[in-house]
Amino acid sequence: MIGDNKQLPPTSFFSTGDSQEDIDNEDDASYETVLDECSKFMFAHMLKWHYRSQDERLIAFSNCHFYGNELVTFPNPVQNPDLGVWFKHVSDGVYDRGKRRDNRREAKVVAQLALEHFQRFPEQSLGIIAFSEAQADAIREQIEILGKEYPDLETFCTDNSPQFFLKALENVQGDERDAIILSVGYARDDQGKLSLNFGPLNRQGGERRLNVPVTRAKSKITLVSSIVAGDIGPTRAQSKGVKLLYDYLEFAASGGKKLQGNSYTDTLHFDSPFEEDVYHVLVQQGYTIRTQVGCSGYRIDLGVVNSDRPGEFLLGIECDGASYHSSPPARDRVGVSPS
The missing domain is CATH 3.40.50.300 (P-loop containing nucleotide triphosphate hydrolases)
Incomplete structure (x- = not known):
């Protein structure tokens, strides 16, 4: 049912x-x-x-x-x-x-x-x-x-x-x-x-x-x-x-923005040191990066902002971090059985 x-x-x-x-x-x-x-x-x-x-x-x-x-x-x-x-x-x-x-x-x-x-x-x-x-x-x-x-x-x-x-x-x-x-x-x-x-x-x-x-x-x-x-x-x-x-x-x-935990903020949040390293390398290359983009438990680790079109992302990047390891679909992709 x-x-x-x-x-x-x-x-x-x-x-x-x-x-x-x-x-x-x-x-x-x-x-x-x-x-x-x-x-x-x-x-x-x-x-x-x-x-x-x-x-x-x-x-x-x-x-x-x-x-x-x-x-x-x-x-x-x-x-x-x-x-x-x-x-x-x-x-x-x-x-x-x-x-x-x-x-x-x-x-x-x-x-x-x-x-x-x-x-x-x-x-x-x-x-x-x-x-x-x-x-x-x-x-x-x-x-x-x-x-x-x-x-x-x-x-x-x-x-x-x-x-x-x-x-x-x-x-x-x-x-x-x-x-x-x-x-x-x-x-x-x-x-x-x-x-x-x-x-x-x-x-x-x-x-x-x-x-x-x-x-x-x-x-x-x-x-x-x-x-x-x-x-x-x-x-x-x-x-x-x-x-x-x-x-x-x-x-x-607020257009769906006034909600705790909704979308992304300017506060940086990383799931792993590797994710933070990727962020800093991209910023040094001149890209604007948002972290933990999304409204639910599933977030895109890094979002590359399109500077020519506000409100649009060029690329989403998922890093091998805590959210990756805790996701059942991720286990399926790498062939690891849940413990």
Whole structure:
């Protein structure tokens, strides 16, 4: 049996007609799956090689917060501007708390981003995820409005299309698309008040709910939000889900850079004296070298920077050091059996 208990399966959270904010917190134990039952008496083995993300930043946040940085991912030699984690702040977004319980201004921005995606990358699939059913409906309305002017967009955004989906957060387990647009929706109301009630994120297990949408993209995710991390603050968050949202808002606003251990830093780190010697020889030859390039447990020891094209590496160098000896694939290459 294969599954991930760090991500939440679909629940009956949206099955009632009540507002998300009116439903009391419940324990998710009533919705536990066969996987959870089996884990009580069966041995668990973690599958560590992550295949989906074309850019490490897409999985780095979850790898850090949920998987102890044990997922093995691989650095991209080119920092492609069309890949990774993006943040779109809707500064004039307002949450209609008393009536529609949606954010129409933010929904318009999401619909416009969907149009831009279709126009630039018609061959790439797109998924739109909203934090609530009401926000998903608002986005659907705005796409329909745009579709009258751009009929091809309406065709692209057809329900049940393999190229597109538009769903609320609770219903995307198992889905994946090339690009994902994630709409928070919740924001300050027309009186300027921000309630830290983010629907399902406030409930027990809310952090697992957020882990689902932020890991659905293969190439790019854009977080669309009318609030920034500072609006929540590190001390106001009372639940794990809201605290994680605060962290992800910071992470997305930094373009996937604000995360401990992420990418590379200017601090030199070497696994062996031999690796350090190689570094100094290359620097003496005039090359700019980054050490330990990557976001996961697997790092490229030395990366040779392309001075003519910032953000691009000319060469990755793996040295015979500690990481080499500890890697099972390395043992396979040299014919050494694990002890």
